[in-house]
Every structure is written in C-alpha cells, then in structure tokens.
Amino acid sequence: MSTSPSGSTLGKATAVMKSLNFYLSDHPAIVTFRWSHDLCWGSTWSFLFSSIAFYVVVSIFLHLTLAFLLRRGRPVPLGPIPALHSLSMSVISATIFAGLLVSAAAEIKETRWLWRRYKTPLQWLLCFPLGTRPSGRVFFWSYVFYLSRFLHMLRTVLVVLRRRKLVFFQLFYHAISTFMSFLWLEFSQSFQVLAILFTTLAFSVMYGYRFWTSVAARGACLPLVLNCQIALLGCNLVCHVAVLLLHFLTGGCNGIGAWVFNSVLNGAILLLFLNFYVRMYLARRRKRKGVVIDHRCENDNNIARSSVLGAGKEPHSNKVKSN
Numbered sequence: 001m002s003t004s005p006s007g008s009t010l011g012k013a014t015a016v017m018k019s020l021n022f023y024l025s026d027h028p029a030i031v032t033f034r035w036s037h038d039l040c041w042g043s044t045w046s047f048l049f050s051s052i053a054f055y056v057v058v059s060i061f062l063h064l065t066l067a068f069l070l071r072r073g074r075p076v077p078l079g080p081i082p083a084l085h086s087l088s089m090s091v092i093s094a095t096i097f098a099g100l101l102v103s104a105a106a107e108i109k110e111t112r113w114l115w116r117r118y119k120t121p122l123q124w125l126l127c128f129p130l131g132t133r134p135s136g137r138v139f140f141w142s143y144v145f146y147l148s149r150f151l152h153m154l155r156t157v158l159v160v161l162r163r164r165k166l167v168f169f170q171l172f173y174h175a176i177s178t179f180m181s182f183l184w185l186e187f188s189q190s191f192q193v194l195a196i197l198f199t200t201l202a203f204s205v206m207y208g209y210r211f212w213t214s215v216a217a218r219g220a221c222l223p224l225v226l227n228c229q230i231a232l233l234g235c236n237l238v239c240h241v242a243v244l245l246l247h248f249l250t251g252g253c254n255g256i257g258a259w260v261f262n263s264v265l266n267g268a269i270l271l272l273f274l275n276f277y278v279r280m281y282l283a284r285r286r287k288r289k290g291v292v293i294d295h296r297c298e299n300d301n302n303i304a305r306s307s308v309l310g311a312g313k314e315p316h317s318n319k320v321k322s323n
Helices: 005-026 045-069 081-115 121-126 137-163 168-186 192-215 222-249 256-322
Strands: none
Touching: 005 081, 045 137, 045 168, 081 121, 081 137, 081 192, 121 192, 121 222, 137 168, 137 192, 168 256, 192 222, 222 256
C-alpha cells in the first residue's frame, strides 16, 4: 500500500515534534538536572559577585579609555558583531522560552497529583509549594537563562564601543538581572517560571528586531524596544502582587525571602525605566515643538519676502501702465 503525500508529511511533522519535545524536556540531562555548587558552572556566590564586579569595572574602564584616546562621538567599527549578538540572543531566548514552556507543561502533568487539591496550574506557576528543590526540567531552563545573562552583558560593551556612551541604567539593569536569576536557582524562588517566559518572549522579539534593523541598515525604533520592556515590567509587577496574595492565602510560597528582595529590585528597575521613558517622551515633544516653530518661522519669512517683492513690483507695474 502506498501512503499519500499528506500522510507522509504529517508523519514527518509528528516525528519532528517528538524529537523537539525530547531535546526540550525529556533529555536525561534536563530531567536529572540539579542545581549544585559542585556540579554547575557559575553556581557559587564568589563567582556571582566577582563576575558582576568584573563586568562593571570593564565597562567603566572601556568607557574612560575610549574617551581619553579617541575623539568624542567617534564610534569604533565593529562590523557584523552587533548583528550576530542580536541574532544569538534572539535564538537563545526563543529556545529558552520553548523549552521552559514544554518543560513546565510536563512538570505540571507529572506532579499535579501531589498538589491538585491545593493549587491550580496557574497557582503552581506563581507559587511553588514549600520545600521545592532546584532540580528537574524547569530549573534546568532557569539555569540556562542564568547563563544567558552573561552573554546579555556583552551588549553594554557593544554600546560603549558604538555609541561611546555608558548608560548607568543599562549597567545597573544587567548586573541586577544576573543577580536575580541566581537567586531564583539558589532559593527555588516562586514565580520564576512566568518571569522567564515573559522575559525570553520579550527578548526574542526585541533582539530579533534589532538584528533585522542591523541587516536592513536602518535604525532601530527605540519606542518599540522601550514599550516591550515596560510591558515586561508591568506583567512582572502584576504577578508579584499575585504571589503575595497566594503566599498569605495558600499557606506560603517557596523562596519568599528571595522574592521580597527580588520585588524591591524590580521596583527600582521599573522606576528607572519610567524615568527614562518620561524623559525621552518629553524630549521628543520638545523636539517636535521646535520643528513646528521652525516651520512657522520659515513660513512667516516666506510670506514677508513675498509681500516685500509684491510691494516692490506694484509701483513698477503702475509705471508701465501709466506710460
């Protein structure tokens, strides 16, 4: 018997989906993952603080060195490196999003019998049961997300080289985000699943857009990037409130101490974002008003010139007529 083309295509698609599901959630390295200071690279407190300090020092040193050696405003040519960085961050973020989504669904399916009387799947995503250990599929992708933060730090160096400007908010944001992702693993903090899903989804869109603008040789739309980041922080704020309510209504959430510290840092990042967003919006409004005023002045000057020319032509025309 011969199989139809549609049946063979469906069979290939099913095989591809099974293969992806295996490598995203059922691979032995993912299923048996365990966060440990002895087994996981970069899992110690000393490594965390030293790497963040190194990142801050290198960024500041590079900024000061370029300001001393090169003319102000002269960028350093980087070729395709920024585009490749944006592409890699977009692909990595999309992979983490897909892997965590599939792994969270598998974890809920396998462990729901333990907590189904007390929690719904959404409550589990927001509030881990007390005694949750950092092991299994979800924490594997949390660990991959933690490692990706170090690649994310490279963007600060690229910005310093290209724009010759070191932004304090960017320096603070990358350092704090790396620190928070470490706390998620160290204390099995609740809410990290949704936080990573929101963040990787936003990053895959933002960095994909930056890669496209780099390839298309056109400037990135800054409001689009800022709006994605504001939406991300807004979703995190709503979920933080939900975690607080679940903690008091359901008998407690795991890692609540780290969650409190995380909430304070997220609040600081949100305030800095809003401050930067408002300043940018006001600057754009002033620029638009300046352009409108310039156009009005130019129109007034044109009208004045035309009136003067007209006044100068009228006597001449009258003289011609009288002659």
